[in-house]
Amino acid sequence: MIANILSSLIWLPIISGFLILFCSKKVSYLNIYNIFINFIVFLLSIFLLINFNESSPEFQFVENIHWIPSLNIFYYLGVDAISVLLILLNTIIFLIVSIYNSTLSLKKTNHYYASFLIANGLTIGVFCALDAILFYIFFEALLIPMFLIIGIWGGANRIYASIKFFIYTFLGSILLLISFLYINSSISSFNVNSFYGANFSLIEQEWLFMAMAIAFAIKIPMFPFHTWLPDAHVEAPTSGSVVLAAILLKVGAYGFIRYVLPVVPLGAMSIDIYFIVLSLIAIVYVGIVAISQNDMKKLIAYSSISHMGFVTLGFFIIFQLFDNTSSAKDLVISLSGSMYQIISHGFVSAALFICVGSIYDRYKTKKISDLSGLLNQMPIYSWFFVFFALANCGLPGTSSFVGELLIIMSAFKANFIYAFLASGTLIISAVYSLWLVKRVIYGEIKTDLKENLDANFVERFILFSLALIVIILGVYPDYMMSFMNITLQHITENIIIKL
Amino acid sequence: MIIHNITNSLINFIPEVILFTMSMVILLAGTFECLKKYVFHLTVLSVIAASLIGINYLSTDSHLLFNSSLIKNNITEFFKYICYFIFLIQIVISKEYLKQNNLISGEFYSLLIFALLGCFIIISANNLIVLFLGIELSSLSLYSLIALNRSSFLSSEAAIKYFVLSIIASAIILFGFSYLYGISGSINILDITKYANNNEISNLYLFSYVLIFIGVAFKFAVAPFHMWLPDVYEGAPLPITNFIASIPKIAFFVFAFRFLNNNPIIDDENFSKLILFLGMFSIFIGNLFALAQKKIMRMLAYSGVANAGFIFIALFSALENNFSIAAFYVTSYSITTVSAISIITFLSSKKFNLIYINDLKGLASKSGYIAILLMVTLLSTAGIPLTIGFYAKYLVLDALVDRNLILIAVIVVLMTVVGLYYYLRVIWFMFFETGFNSLINTSGKFSIIILSLIPASILLIFLFPDLVFKYIFEILT
Numbered sequence: 001m002i003a004n005i006l007s008s009l010i011w012l013p014i015i016s017g018f019l020i021l022f023c024s025k026k027v028s029y030l031n032i033y034n035i036f037i038n039f040i041v042f043l044l045s046i047f048l049l050i051n052f053n054e055s056s057p058e059f060q061f062v063e064n065i066h067w068i069p070s071l072n073i074f075y076y077l078g079v080d081a082i083s084v085l086l087i088l089l090n091t092i093i094f095l096i097v098s099i100y101n102s103t104l105s106l107k108k109t110n111h112y113y114a115s116f117l118i119a120n121g122l123t124i125g126v127f128c129a130l131d132a133i134l135f136y137i138f139f140e141a142l143l144i145p146m147f148l149i150i151g152i153w154g155g156a157n158r159i160y161a162s163i164k165f166f167i168y169t170f171l172g173s174i175l176l177l178i179s180f181l182y183i184n185s186s187i188s189s190f191n192v193n194s195f196y197g198a199n200f201s202l203i204e205q206e207w208l209f210m211a212m213a214i215a216f217a218i219k220i221p222m223f224p225f226h227t228w229l230p231d232a233h234v235e236a237p238t239s240g241s242v243v244l245a246a247i248l249l250k251v252g253a254y255g256f257i258r259y260v261l262p263v264v265p266l267g268a269m270s271i272d273i274y275f276i277v278l279s280l281i282a283i284v285y286v287g288i289v290a291i292s293q294n295d296m297k298k299l300i301a302y303s304s305i306s307h308m309g310f311v312t313l314g315f316f317i318i319f320q321l322f323d324n325t326s327s328a329k330d331l332v333i334s335l336s337g338s339m340y341q342i343i344s345h346g347f348v349s350a351a352l353f354i355c356v357g358s359i360y361d362r363y364k365t366k367k368i369s370d371l372s373g374l375l376n377q378m379p380i381y382s383w384f385f386v387f388f389a390l391a392n393c394g395l396p397g398t399s400s401f402v403g404e405l406l407i408i409m410s411a412f413k414a415n416f417i418y419a420f421l422a423s424g425t426l427i428i429s430a431v432y433s434l435w436l437v438k439r440v441i442y443g444e445i446k447t448d449l450k451e452n453l454d455a456n457f458v459e460r461f462i463l464f465s466l467a468l469i470v471i472i473l474g475v476y477p478d479y480m481m482s483f484m485n486i487t488l489q490h491i492t493e494n495i496i497i498k499l
Numbered sequence: 500m501i502i503h504n505i506t507n508s509l510i511n512f513i514p515e516v517i518l519f520t521m522s523m524v525i526l527l528a529g530t531f532e533c534l535k536k537y538v539f540h541l542t543v544l545s546v547i548a549a550s551l552i553g554i555n556y557l558s559t560d561s562h563l564l565f566n567s568s569l570i571k572n573n574i575t576e577f578f579k580y581i582c583y584f585i586f587l588i589q590i591v592i593s594k595e596y597l598k599q600n601n602l603i604s605g606e607f608y609s610l611l612i613f614a615l616l617g618c619f620i621i622i623s624a625n626n627l628i629v630l631f632l633g634i635e636l637s638s639l640s641l642y643s644l645i646a647l648n649r650s651s652f653l654s655s656e657a658a659i660k661y662f663v664l665s666i667i668a669s670a671i672i673l674f675g676f677s678y679l680y681g682i683s684g685s686i687n688i689l690d691i692t693k694y695a696n697n698n699e700i701s702n703l704y705l706f707s708y709v710l711i712f713i714g715v716a717f718k719f720a721v722a723p724f725h726m727w728l729p730d731v732y733e734g735a736p737l738p739i740t741n742f743i744a745s746i747p748k749i750a751f752f753v754f755a756f757r758f759l760n761n762n763p764i765i766d767d768e769n770f771s772k773l774i775l776f777l778g779m780f781s782i783f784i785g786n787l788f789a790l791a792q793k794k795i796m797r798m799l800a801y802s803g804v805a806n807a808g809f810i811f812i813a814l815f816s817a818l819e820n821n822f823s824i825a826a827f828y829v830t831s832y833s834i835t836t837v838s839a840i841s842i843i844t845f846l847s848s849k850k851f852n853l854i855y856i857n858d859l860k861g862l863a864s865k866s867g868y869i870a871i872l873l874m875v876t877l878l879s880t881a882g883i884p885l886t887i888g889f890y891a892k893y894l895v896l897d898a899l900v901d902r903n904l905i906l907i908a909v910i911v912v913l914m915t916v917v918g919l920y921y922y923l924r925v926i927w928f929m930f931f932e933t934g935f936n937s938l939i940n941t942s943g944k945f946s947i948i949i950l951s952l953i954p955a956s957i958l959l960i961f962l963f964p965d966l967v968f969k970y971i972f973e974i975l976t
Contacts, residue, residue: 070968071893111867133893137884144883147923151931152863159931163923170883171916177893178908181900 002051006061006077009044009087010125013037013094017117020110027109031102034113038091038098041120045084045091052084054483057490059130067134073190076131081487082339083127085480086254089346090127092469093246094120096462097239100354103458104239112153119145119243126251132180132190132259139251140173146240146248154235161228161235168228172218176255179211183263195263196494205267212260213268213275219252222275222312223282226305233301234366238357241297245304245349253311253342257335261315262494269319269499276316280421282309287428291435296356296366299436300349303392303429307345307400313422314338314407318492320414322499330413331492336481337406339488343480344399344473351388351466354459355381359440362453368436373445381455382441384463389437391470393429399473508564511571514553514579515619521545522612529605539594542608543587546615550583567687568626573974575623578753581830582622582746585837586615589745591949592841593738595940599849602647602736614640614742618750627676627686630754634672637747638665644742645735657734664727668717675710678703692762700764708764709773718751719807720800721777722784729792732800737847740796741840744803745833748810752829755814756822756975774815775907781808782911786918795856798921799839802880805918806832809895812911816898823975824894827968831879831891838876838953842869845946851938860928861935868951869941870929875954881922882915887960890968 016037023030052060059078067075079087097116106112122145125138143166151162184190187198200208218225229249233241261268268275283306290302315338318331358381359374360366375382391398404426411419455463473480509516525541528534553576561572590611597603617637624630642665646658680686682704683694695704713724720728732740764770785805792798810832813825846862846869847853863870879886882893892915899908960967 068965068968070965070972071890071897108864108867137889140884144878144885148930151927159927162931163920163927166923167916167919170919171913174912174916175909178896178900178905178912181897181908182905184897185901 002061004063005044005048005051006063006079006124006128009041009048009091010077010121010128012044012121013041013117013124014121017114017121020114020117023110027105030109030113034098034117035095035102037117038095038120041124042091042095045088048079049084049088052079052081054081055486057486062130067131071133072184072188073133074131075134076191077128077134078130079128080490081484082254082257085339085343085484086127086250087124089250089343090120090123090247093242093346093350096350096354096466097242099458100242100357100462101239103456106153108152112149115145115149116239116243119149119247123247123251127254130192132183132192132195134190135259136173136177136180139176139255140170142248142251143169143173146244149240149243150232150236153237153240155237156235157231158235161231164228165232168225169218172215172225175211176215179208179215182208192258195259198263199498200264200266202266202270205264206270207267209260209264209267209271212264213256216252216255216260217275217278217312219255220249220308220312221252221305223278223286223305223309226282226286229305230298230301233304233353234295234297238353238360241353241357242350245300245353246346249304249308250342250346253308253315253338256312256315257338257491261318262491262498265319265495265498268316272316272319275312276320276418279309279313279316280418282306283313283422283425284428287425287432291428291432293432294368296359296368296436296440297353299368299432300352300356300392303432304345304349306425306429307341307349307392310404310407310422311338311341311345313411313418314341317411317414317418318495319499321410322496325413328489328492328496330410331495332485332488333406334410335488335492336484337403337410339403339484340399340406340473340477340480341403344403344470347466347469347473348388348391348398348400351384351463351470352392354462354466355385355388358455358459368439371440371446372443373441375441376445378454380460381453381463384455384467385441386437387467388463388470389433391474393433394426397471397474399470399477401474402477504566508569511556511562511564512569513556514549515616517545517549517552518612518616518619521549522609522616525612526605526609529609535603535605538605538608539590539603542590542612545612546583546587546590550580553579563625564623567689568629569620569623570625571623574756575753577970577974578622578749578830579619581833582615582618582749585745585833586742588837588841588949588952589738589741592946593741593844595943595946596737596844596847600648600736607644607647610640610644611742613637614644615746618746621750622753625688625757627680627688630688631669631673631676633750634669637750638669641665641739641743641747644739645731647739648736651734653730653734654736655734657731660727661731664717668714668724671710671717672714675707675714678707678710682707688757692758692760695762695764700767705764705767705770708758708770711758712755712774715751715755716777716811718747719810720804721807721811722781722804725781725784725804725807728804729797729800732796732803733794737796737840737844741837741844744799744840745837748807748833749829752810752825756826759814760822771815774811778808778811778815779907779910781805781811782914783808786914789918789921792921793856794854795843795859795925796840796854798856798925799836802918802921803836805914806836806880809892809911812907813895813898816895816902821976823968823972824898826975827894827971828891830971831887834953835876835879835886835888835957838950838957839873839880841953842873842876842950845869845943845950846939846941848938848940851936851940853939856925857928857932858936858939859925860932862929862939862941864933865935865937865939866941869947872950872954873929874926875957877922877925879957881919885961886957887964888957889961890964 062078065075122142129135147166287306293299321330394400394404408423614637620633642662648654683691717724785801789801813828879888882888
């Protein structure tokens with residue numbers, strides 16, 4: 001069991017997803033089946049977390065099969081601390097999404113659940129593949145279920161959004177494939193460990209960095225490549241938005257920390273300034289763009305891009321940190337700030353999208369100008385909405401605060417201007433979050449719907465558990481920090497040794 | 500000795516002999532009213548018989564038959580069996596379509612078998628004259644088959660276009676052959692290759708190769724020699740399009756392989772540049788033109804042009820005589836394209852001919868299973884993971900990167916991103932749009948099972964590709 005736990009984590013949801021395609025269309029059974037499978041996967045990931053030895057920097061639970069000997073591709077799986085955390089985030093979000101889905105009434109329910117189950121397995125595959133081509137296959141295949149989710153169950157403009165999403169991300173990932181092939185042609189291996197050991201000249205590293213960084217920058221997304229995200233979010237169904245914001249964006253961030261920074265650090269170092277500037281633009285400019293949105297989903301989408309700007313800032317200031325202080329410890333702090341921000345944003349954005357989805361279910365609108373005074377009709381729901389809006393702008397005591405604090409601290413050590421601009425946005429994020437609350441939650445009631453609209457049991461359960469996670473992570477960050485400390489130290493060593 | 504030689508050759512050539520005799524029998528049977536309804540069964544039977552009897556005479560070593568004018572070895576047999584498989588699927592699926600369009604007749608199946616036979620002769624020919632006979636046998640049968648639907652204006656137009664352009668291509672090939680014979684003094688392809696190995700490659704030798712490969716480019720529909728393809732795809736009856744899209748491509752791949760294998764001309768800079776340029780240009784033209792198409796067959800035709808470009812690039816990257824990349828690409832492309840056209844044939848009925856892409860809208864709500872089959876097929880043509888098309892594109896890119904032609908790899912890849920759009924468009928009409936046209940045929944359990952064969956193997960080979968790779972790498976290196 002322990003030996004094959006990663007394979008079970010990947011294939012259990014994928015195979016059950018294919019099975020559900022042939023299942024009866026009776027919705028109550030489908031709901032139970034769907035929640036059951038996601039729950040089993042969640043338990044498996046808890047099992048993974050418990051059995052994981054965080055004091056070792058090596059990859060654990062390794063499975064290594066010579067999959068395609070003629071092409072030198074391995075079925076090589078393994079996890080370190082950051083993969084375990086992301087897998088856990090993934091399984092929690094998918095469990096929550098499956099519970100939330102059971103309250104919806106949809107067309108072709110079994111296809112919908114199948115897409116989510118398959119996406120679940122493929123994302124876990126992305127987080128534990130240690131062979132570059134295997135990673136690429138999961139990374140790329142993940143597009144298909146998301147494309148269908150947005151395209152079939154999305155809003156009015158869904159076709160445009162789904163095609164844009166697919167082609168945009170495909171464009172990035174195919175450049176990634178060429179970089180992997182190039183690395184393979186010089187070291188004849190797709191193994192991540194040999195990637196870390198490879199030495200390239202500066203010019204090669206720069207080109208490789210550009211190709212791979214564009215792929216992941218599209219996925220995260222960074223500033224000039226971000227335009228697919230608001231469209232995809234606005235058109236996607238609520239659960240699709242949750243998965244998109246909480247999981248898919250993290251795949252890009254994971255790609256940076258696993259395949260870019262330790263593999264081509266010199267290339268990253270020589271052009272890191274551009275990426276820092278782009279991150280700052282994302283934080284400041286996209287934050288301002290978020291303020292002016294009238295569609296709640298679009299607002300949260302832009303706020304996601306802005307928050308992801310913190311993540312990439314944390315990744316790319318490490319080279320200047322190393323120049324200034326040359327202590328590995330500072331680099332670890334910056335990277336762990338980014339990781340913390342990744343995990344925290346996963347939960348907060350998921351909760352916000354579920355909040356917006358609930359409003360949409362009741363009032364059939366996502367426009368801020370159409371809504372007002374929800375507090376009068378939905379008091380409990382409003383409590384959660386305000387809480388997550390505050391978490392989104394980094395209130396101390398919530399998980400977002402920890403990540404942002406660590407990144408801004410590191411930015412101060414790297415360069416004062418970065419820190420100044422980054423911390424300035426704490427105001428911007430407060431502006432759009434609080435102004436959203438002011439317009440939607442407070443004020444006079446606009447609609448004359450009289451029945452009880454407050455959060456139902458499932459929504460209360462989901463929002464409460466997410467709020468609990470956000471508070472625990474915010475009040476007691478030490479568990480997660482020490483959990484990933486050794487792994488991040490190991491990654492930092494891999495980076496420094498090549499500088 | 501001579502008698503022994505002939506009997507030995509005949510025994511090794513027995514599947515083709517069976518096909519030839521049976522096509523005569525089918526032609527005769529078609530003329531009798533009482534036997535006419537059995538021509539389909541006779542065709543299936545003869546193809547199965549030929550392939551089963553052929554298995555008996557398989558051997559791992561290479562034979563030269565009929566005074567070394569034909570070759571029989573692993574490579575020829577591998578491609579012939581792929582052709583048998585494709586051919587069987589095509590005729591089984593097309594039966595209903597032909598019946599509804601009143602096209603079932605003895606001469607239809609007889610000519611179709613002749614076309615197959617011509618392709619088999621191209622595959623195994625080792626002699627310029629036999630090779631040319633094979634080309635003509637398959638082309639002549641196809642001219643008449645395209646024009647078979649006499650009432651259709653498009654069909655006649657396609658036949659005339661195909662006839663004129665294909666004759667020109669044959670003439671160019673023949674012109675090249677005549678130079679080769681003049682230079683090397685032999686019509687045996689092995690001798691011609693030997694000549695190039697022993698002497699320096701003269702400009703005339705190069706010129707004759709250029710002529711021959713222009714002919715090949717015609718047959719593959721590589722841009723700028725692709726003009727006939729969209730019209731033929733659109734005009735010909737769907738089963739014939741299905742044939743033209745797949746089996747001649749395999750045959751002409753073996754043709755190209757026969758001329759390039761062990762030949763130092765591969766290393767000639769000018770020649771390889773020509774092949775590379777044709778390939779790139781084709782990918783460019785094919786993908787850009789396919790974007791604008793509204794008719795599904797024309798779209799598939801331009802996607803075929805783009806894929807032919809990939810085949811040429813794979814031929815070019817045949818470093819160290821490694822033709823396995825191109826072989827895998829040709830096999831994977833022909834199988835997937837047969838699957839796509841077969842599904843479209845299946846969906847067309849007498850009442851409603853599936854012509855435009857938006858005729859497919861809402862297919863998923865009527866029959867999700869068929870929509871998924873078509874989606875898998877199209878994703879494979881686009882080269883998305885979870886299908887064998889991914890490995891096909893992967894191998895070509897890998898070869899380009901290995902040769903340090905990164906810029907070309909990037910350009911090729913960007914064009915496939917452009918191309919992705921028109922595949923996605925079909926998927927979006929099937930899955931995202933509503934309003935299914937109820938005249939489209941979606942019933943027929945047996946046909947659906949046959950149709951699922953190829954998509955299922957596309958997915959299975961993706962998971963366990965190594966057997967296929969090992970076999971292809973073994974026979975072609």
